[in-house]
Amino acid sequence: GIQVEQSPPDLILQEGANSTLRCNFSDSVNNLQWFHQNPWGQLINLFYIPSGTKQNGRLSATTVATERYSLLYISSSQTTDSGVYFCAVLANAGGTSYGKLTFGQGTILTVHP
């Protein structure tokens, strides 16, 4: 099946710093999402971004589907950005992709005041 690798596994920042999280995937995809898992375990949707670039406030994401990677940018980080960031993909199985949504292992982000 499709493999999803996220890097770095851990990231520690001072408040105000910028960061880039990366998600590599091993096959073509119909669907790519970025999630933030808060301390209570809930997965918060950040971006649905199979291709192209999107921005939402201090966060932006870019997916280059042809090169099989996606980047999540966090600018001017805040302590509330701490948590785990997951990338998840749905493989493109010949145009009709009724398949598994596969997650990477996540990036643990800690932002210190």
Place this chain on the structure above:
Amino acid sequence: DGGITQSPKYLFRKEGQNVTLSCEQNLNHDAMYWYRQDPGQGLRLIYYSQIVNDFQKGDIAEGYSVSREKKESFPLTVTSAQKNPTAFYLCASTPKAKVVGTGGAYSNTEAFFGQGTRLTVV
């Protein structure tokens, strides 16, 4: 409000008991998923269902069972055969949409998650 509701939020199971976790959605989504998360780990797929009365095993289906009798509901039963059931369980759903340029093929689109159920064996 539209959304995905998982219940209960916390569940305690005795050794040898079966327990059922509830997942209900009123988003009219076609596909539903169950994931398991262990402390400090990522999400692993247990079962998924694309339509009513049909479901497929994920990567770690052993010791679990599901049903999909209604579009809105996808309950997960953790059986006594699951030797290490203590974990955080998350349910998700996704709508379908036509894939542009494929002549009519469909794909699942954006997934949304419930708040999870923490299961502990006592």
